[in-house]
Amino acid sequence: MAARLLLLLLAAGLVAVPFVAPSHLVFLVATIGSTAIMVAGLSIVIGMAGQISIAQAAFAALGAYGTAQLAALGGVPHWIGLPAVAVATAGLGYLFGLLSLRVADHYLALATMAFGAIVQLLLIHLEDWTGGAVGLPVPPLTLGGRSLTRPIELYAVIMPCAALTVWFLHALMTSRTGRAFSALRMSEVGAAAVGVPVLHHKAMAFALSAFFGALGGGLYGLQTSYLDPAQFGILESVRLIAIAVIGGLLNPFGPVIGATVFVLLPETMGALGRYMSLVFSLLLLAFIIVSPRGIAGLAPRLRPRPGRRRGG
């Protein structure tokens, strides 16, 4: 019950933000939203399915560049382009996941990293398509002929997506698919022995992570309104993993909690902001050692038990 009340308060607060907060803060909260969506993909592939992926920034790049260029070159409105690109990226993620038939564990992690590097190289070298190292502008989101570029307008688009993403994580964790992910994380042999197609589920986990990576990346691109390859390197993939781990990998709110810390902390540190990467590295280490379930894991009573039956 306390959890319900907390959720209600949170929702009310999020609705109120654009009316009471300065637009700089509205922009930051929306950034938490788009970042959390990208990170949600990692909750699925790393947290649930136990497959290390260092490719999330690459999927985000595909979402952002794909949406931008569909609009710029093809005139496809973002409302159609972004979901379409996210679905296509999910397909690519599925194919990538099938790789796990041939390579596993550390080697799969390395393969995801190589994939990330390749995507970034392509962004730099396919200049005609991507603007090369200089990058390219993102055409604005439009509605009824009007451009939606103000922080409030993007907030109104991004936050519902973030809320739906949190709900999706919760729903997934309490479904047969989510349980199959957990099962294969703990024992592939045991999962296969009860009839869970392990390869298909690994590929599904990668597909879902790619979907949310692309979706979050596309939304983030609308916010920054300019894309360049430096935003989507391996370091960014590692940063997203850090956010996922610090927020809590097995909690639907983990991505939001982690993104809140990572987006707001640099803002409040003033001159110390220069040492942010050091602070985050130490935070990451501390959580891996002290609370592998992240910040969300520090409050176990608020954690919805996956799979609990409503009303007993």
Next chain:
Amino acid sequence: MSASLVVEDLGIRFGGLVALDAVSMRVAPGSIHAVIGPNGAGKTTLLNLVTGLYRPTTGRVALGEETITGLPPHRIAARGVARTFQNTELFAELSARENVLVGLHRHLRYGIAAATLRLPGYRRAEREAARRAERLLALVGLREQAETAAGDLALGQQRRLELARALATRPRLLMLDEPAAGLRASEADELIGVLRRLRDELGLTLVLIDHVMRVVMGVSERITVLNHGRKLAEGTPEEVRRNPAVVAAYLGGAPHDA
């Protein structure tokens, strides 16, 4: 419900080691068939070959009329073969109940969309699954431990949970790898009762690997004896007990009697 298991000339080698060498056996539908033999005889290897964990280098496995040689494990499970593991392969961080729910995976028919939108199909399927899981946990005496993480259960409880998880798949053939190892005599007797009930009430075909003679002799109708990857003998418990070759194989490395 039950199915016969036919194994013909089944063999596998690991590098230079022939772990199983042209073993044939036939398990009648609805029977309880034991596989015994000294350590390293190839018992677990045989089970791994039947359930698809290993691909055989020679031979054939058939379930009823259907050849299942070389199919991946999840497809063999889908055809009604369930198993337990010598060193349990539970999902340690999941609760006992969730372990059984994973066993029900194939019988839950809804997609991610239905789960996300909480459609009636999802709710109905999950309700039914929860009921089945509860019944199965009760059957193996783990009702009280339903919410306990599998990794926190005692060894005997883990064995029973793995049995419940295997039964959740609704098998026609159930293969148990040393279910009685480490059990006290009273627990072993209880296990015999459970195995008989599974066969009689669910009509399962059971293949039982064990060292514990009390269980093997007490419950099985036929016994296959393996030694160094080969079939040494086969017959009723009485025939096997009197077989000089079996007695010789067990001399020195005698089977632990519970």
